[in-house]
Amino acid sequence: MKRELKTLQSREKIMHAAIGEFGRCGYDKASLNAALAESGISKGLVYHYFKNKDELYLSCVKTCFEALTKYLKVKCPETIRSDLRLEEYFDARLRFFTENPLFIRIFYNAVIQPPTHLKADIDVLKKDLDQFNLRLFESALSGLTLRKGISVEDACSYFIAVQEIFHQQYFQDSNGWENENKFIKIHEEKVRKSVDMILYGIAQEERL
Structure with a gap:
């Protein structure tokens, strides 16, 4: 039992140091040697638990995704009215990153600018969060009357496609930003506006 506890504590200590380093520097600029040395x-010991930098980074990404997904599920339960639930969702996302600032760079680095050779692994880790987001979008659709010929499946496919385009475009627009608080506030507002446009369109009223 003592050995298992020591193993858990050692792994948690490594993860804490790694989240701090990846959270401050991102994947490319992270110096694990420096971070681990600071933590003693x-x-x-690191290579006893993790094969290499990639495996350690993916463990940090997994921790971030799982923590965010768990937080959103608590703050945005399915019992909330669909329109209010969407508002709660965006507010909760912003609160999560405000409360967990080290996850900001880890999350957006993984979602917007993932290391190319790790993208497939990150997509697998993000699956639960993606499914939650999709269920939330479907919940928002349930309160709307869709246009003739547009199915829920069509709308969800469009939602997924727009997400991909949004992330690609946003990376180009925000490349080089250093102010993380500014980054997250602007990004989250753009995400909110993007979903609003998908659900409610861009025209205020029909004109002849």
């Missing part, structure tokens, strides 16, 4: 963790 030997390289040998």
Whole structure:
């Protein structure tokens, strides 16, 4: 039992140091040697639990995704009215990152600018969050009358496609930003506006 506890504590110590480093520097600029040295963790101990930098980074990404998904599920339960639930969702996302600032860079680095060779692994880790987001979007659709010829499946496919385009465009627009608080507020507002446009369109009224 003592050995298992020591193993858990050692792994948690490594993860804490890694989340701090990836959270401050992102994947490319992270220096694990420096971060681990500051925390008094030997390289040998790290490689006992993690194969390499990639595996450690993916573990941090997984921790971030799981924490965010759990938070959103608590703050946006299915019992909330569909229109209010969507508002709660966006407010909860912003609160989560405000309360967990080290996850900001980890999350957006993984979602918007993932290391190319790790993208497939990140997509797998993000699956639960993606499914939650899709269910939330479907819940919002349930309160609307869709245009003739547009099915829920069509709308969901469009939602997924727009997400991909949005992230690609946003990375181009925000490349080089250093102010994380500004980054997240602007990004989250654009996400909110993007979903609003998908659901309610862009025209205020029909004109002849």
